[in-house]
Amino acid sequence: MTDDTTGAPREQGSQWYDSEAGPLVRPYAMTGGRTRPGPTGTRFDLIALVTLSAAVSGADDDRALGPEHRVLIDLCRPETQSVAELAAGADLPVGVVRVLLGDLLERGHVTVSRPVPPAQLPDERILREVIEGLRAL
Template sequence: MSQDSNGGTRVPGSQWYDGEAGPLVRPYALTGGRTRPGLAGVHCDLIALVTLNLGAPRPGYDMGLGPEHRALIELCRTETQSVAELAAGVDLPVGVVRVLLGDLLELGCVFVSRPAPPGQLPDEVVLREVIEGLRGL
């Protein structure tokens, strides 16, 4: 046992509030205990790009979205962002952000796409030949 700032005794592990960091919320509380996104087959790695679905109705409180879901939506409102950027923007672990993005995907609020792998991008020589051909026109 140790003493708290008020001179009282404190049981180890019983402190739920850190004066400097603020209240402590465990990641599993944000995801309802889930560790994987609800949609099977959707792979949200760190470089996956998340775009807001502008055609979807604006999510409201009746959809069961928490403040973290709405924060992710607001970050995507201005521009497409990677999963890593979103995790940094909402200051949450990437695993939690993946689960929350799965919720938003199920509701149709966002799209997730993957950038083309370098092996599938056109060769620089081909691009230069196309540019030279266009200049020749």
């Protein structure tokens, strides 16, 4: 096998290595070919907040976790992060991060809190009436 640009022999398997970017790992390899989070049914919105579970110790030795899972855990360690922040911090596509978070959620390593949908927020009129009632006291 030869390099198309120089004509020099190329090492076997080097098509998976880019001299400028380093080794390439395809997203489907990180997620085991999955495109959706596991059976938990949790929907990971971009603004959903991910918090590291109190059960996760500093020396987590869950052997089923890959390096990408560990990166997400490390990003959540200091503070709660949104799914979008985790994707940016881990330099991974959001779809991959959603699948990996599904794995972490199943194992109890993280908790996810979704933002309140606007339809469930109290009406502004009601809030104004409460404020006026408190002022009247």
